[in-house]
Every structure is written in structure tokens, then in C-alpha cells.
Amino acid sequence: MTELGRQMSQEMDEQPAALARIADRFEAIVEELRRHGAESRRGLAVLARGSSDNAARVASYAAQARSGTPVSLLTPSVYTAYGQSPAAYASWLVLALSQSGRTPEIVDLAASCREAGALVVGVTNDGDSPLAAVSDVPVVLGVGEEKAVPATKTVTAQMLAGLAVVTALGGPRISGGKLAALGDQAREVLDDGESMQALGGELAAFGAMALVGRGFCDAAAFESALKLQETAGVAAHGFSTADFRHGPVHLAHAGVPVIGFAGDGPADDDTRDLIGALRADGRLARLIGSGDADAGLPATNPELTTILATIRGQQLALAISRARGIDPDQPEGLSKVTPTV
CATH class of the missing domain: 3.40.50.10490 (Glucose-6-phosphate isomerase like protein; domain 1)
Structure with missing residues (x-):
């Protein structure tokens, strides 16, 4: 008999290595966003659903607590169902998160924000996805295919990648030593x-x-x-x-x-x-x-x-x-x- 949750357990177990890889890229992500003028953006607007929305909570809190950046939640139906324009976010950084990068409302609204002048950063596990294509700066998680329906390794990877994005807005930096230790600490928890x-x-x-x-x-x-x-x-x-x-x-x-x-x-x-x-x-x-x-x-x-x-x-x-x-x-x-x- 197949063990219940075998796939979920396996993907959970891949998190230490996945987090370590993103920790290695953390400063490179920050510097790329600064080259795109992230520090000059007036606020952070978050666009996500489901587990991605929960991952975005980390970035939202960090932006406010560490750099005092104003944060707004983009509610997709305001723009898709009610026809509002995202023009007010022209000078903001829009953080769009979707593990698959294929949720239509996330992709469409991210594209509209970019057209309005926002700096759109798309955090996704698929570099060939529609979200990556409509982003000014795609941040590809690279944690490997996630087959179990419950998202595990993609969520924690989004949390860490989101922290890199908001670090580019300013404020105190996370020490390199603590970033480097994260993979081993995740292994400690799983063990x-x-x-x-x-x-x-x-x-x-x-x-x-x-x-x-x-x-x-x-x-x-x-x-x-x-x-x-x-x-x-x-x-x-x-x-x-x-x-x-x-x-x-x-x-x-x-x-x-x-x-x-x-x-x-x-x-x-x-x-x-x-x-x-x-x-x-x-x-x-x-x-x-x-x-x-x-x-x-x-x-x-x-x-x-x-x-x-x-x-x-x-x-x-x-x-x-x-x-x-x-x-x-x-x-x-x-x-x-x-x-x-």
C-alpha cells in the first residue's frame, strides 16, 4: 500500500536544498532590482492568491517593518470584474506571486500594472510561464516541479524570494550568515x-x-x-x-x-x-x-x-x-x- 502523502513528504524534504540555493542568489536578486530602480518606487503593491498570498504576507510585513514602505493589496476582481484601472500604481513596485505563473487574473493584472508604469516583479517557479513573460523582472524559484496538490517547497521559496525583493526597497539587510544557515536549519526542523x-x-x-x-x-x-x-x-x-x-x-x-x-x-x-x-x-x-x-x-x-x-x-x-x-x-x-x- 502506498504511504499517504508520499509526494508531499518528498517535496517537503527538498526544502533545505531549495532554500539554500535561493539564499545563494539573494544578494544577486537585490542588486538586479536596484538596477531597475526599486529603491525609487513609492510603495509595494502585492498581487497573489492562495498559498502565494500567504507567502506575500512575509514580504508585506518586511517592507513596512524594515523600510517603512507603504504596502497595498491589489484585489484582482476590482480590476477584472469592476474595470478599475491600476494607473495609481504607476510609481510603485508590484510584487506578483504565482507558483505556476499561469493564474489568468494574476497574469492579466500584472500586465496591466506594467503597462501603467509599475515595476512588476513576478515570483514564479516557471521561467517560461505567462507571469514571467509579463514581468519587468522575473524571479524564478527553480525548486523543481511540484507534483503534490498542496504547495510546500514553492511556498517557502516564495517567502525567501519575496524577502529579497523587498530588501531592494531599502532598510536593514539580513546577515549573510543567517541566510547561509537557513538550509541547515530547515533540515534540522524536518529531521x-x-x-x-x-x-x-x-x-x-x-x-x-x-x-x-x-x-x-x-x-x-x-x-x-x-x-x-x-x-x-x-x-x-x-x-x-x-x-x-x-x-x-x-x-x-x-x-x-x-x-x-x-x-x-x-x-x-x-x-x-x-x-x-x-x-x-x-x-x-x-x-x-x-x-x-x-x-x-x-x-x-x-x-x-x-x-x-x-x-x-x-x-x-x-x-x-x-x-x-x-x-x-x-x-x-x-x-x-x-x-x-
Whole structure:
């Protein structure tokens, strides 16, 4: 009998090498974008769907936190269904993310933004894709074909590539040493699967979960919730820790498990405090993070922590899927490319 999630597991295991390759290209991506005038752009506009949108959260937060760059989310239907013009973004950098590079609404709106004068950077895994063709600067992930329906290696690669893009806008740089260590740290996380296997077994019977994070780890919470939805069929929802306190915290008191993601950034203590308070109150709350946690994360820059936390979320989705007898490689009702227009 074929092991459930064999393809997903294999592609997860390719992440250390994939991240190391992008880390090696990181400075080259920054310099190419600066040659295209990225530093002179007035803001960052993000264009993405699904897992790509969750990956873009890292770039969006980094642009605001590190260089003070204004960030806007391009809502495709405003331009495709309502006929609005993207002319207001003429002086902006538009970051378009699509793993396949073939989602029609992403490609069409990226092309319209470029025509309006925006600097369009397309992050995709396919250098021959329509998105790459309409971009001023295509950033090709080069992580190899992803066959499992749930995106894994392409998501973490997009997160790191997106960080390179927004570094070109200005602000502090990530140290070369920490970039160089990322591949080995991803291997460390993947080799430590027992804690996530145990957590998956503990949570497999629950049909709903809340995943929370703040700062950069917000992206890991949202992406992990999506992975649980599409692989294990869990009604999982991602929240900013701050937003969770504003009402949804009642879910924990109604018996819904809460999973927190926290690294070493200044916003992460809020998540630790929330998980600690819920546990003290007898609620089912677990922490994935650096330091004292139910599942650990290696210490690094906050920007890079969320990549490692996202791998933890993939492990959790795989473990719960297997515990529930579901093959996450081919989730019912889903395909690899979703052709929204």
C-alpha cells in the first residue's frame, strides 16, 4: 500500500536544498532590482492568491517593518470584474506571486500594472510561464516541479524570494550568515518530526482549529491553516494574535484547539502570552516556536523564522492527514492550478 502523502513528504524534504540555493542568489536578486530602480518606487503593491498570498504576507510585513514602505493589496476582481484601472500604481513596485505563473487574473493584472508604469516583479517557479513573460523582472524559484496538490517547497521559496525583493526597497539587510544557515536549519526542523507527529495525533480528532501568530509569524499561521483545510479537511482558520483576542478567542473556550507560532521578534511575546494564558485556563493550546515550546524552531532573524514555522505547519498538516486516513497528495475537489479570472 502506498504511504499517504508520499509526494508531499518528498517535496517537503527538498526544502533545505531549495532554500539554500535561493539564499545563494539573494544578494544577486537585490542588486538586479536596484538596477531597475526599486529603491525609487513609492510603495509595494502585492498581487497573489492562495498559498502565494500567504507567502506575500512575509514580504508585506518586511517592507513596512524594515523600510517603512507603504504596502497595498491589489484585489484582482476590482480590476477584472469592476474595470478599475491600476494607473495609481504607476510609481510603485508590484510584487506578483504565482507558483505556476499561469493564474489568468494574476497574469492579466500584472500586465496591466506594467503597462501603467509599475515595476512588476513576478515570483514564479516557471521561467517560461505567462507571469514571467509579463514581468519587468522575473524571479524564478527553480525548486523543481511540484507534483503534490498542496504547495510546500514553492511556498517557502516564495517567502525567501519575496524577502529579497523587498530588501531592494531599502532598510536593514539580513546577515549573510543567517541566510547561509537557513538550509541547515530547515533540515534540522524536518529531521525533528517526532514532536509534530505527536501533536498531529493529539489534534487529529478535532474538526476545527485556530492558528495564531503575530509579526512575521502571522504568515505561518495563515499558511498552516490553509494546509490543514486543503489536506486534512479541517475547518482551520488563521488569525493575527491581536485579532484573535478581539472576539475569536471565544473559540478556545468552546473547545477549539489553538496553535500558536512564535519566533524571536518583538511581536512574538504576545503569542506566547496568549498560549500561556489559555493553557493556564485549562484550554487546549499548543506553541510552535523558539525557546520553550511544544515543537521547537531554531533561532534566527524574525523574517526567516516564519519560513521554518511554515515547515512546521506542513508537518502538522501531513501528520493529521495521515492520522485521519486522508491522502494529502490529491485532496478531493482540488487541482494543482486554480484558473481564476
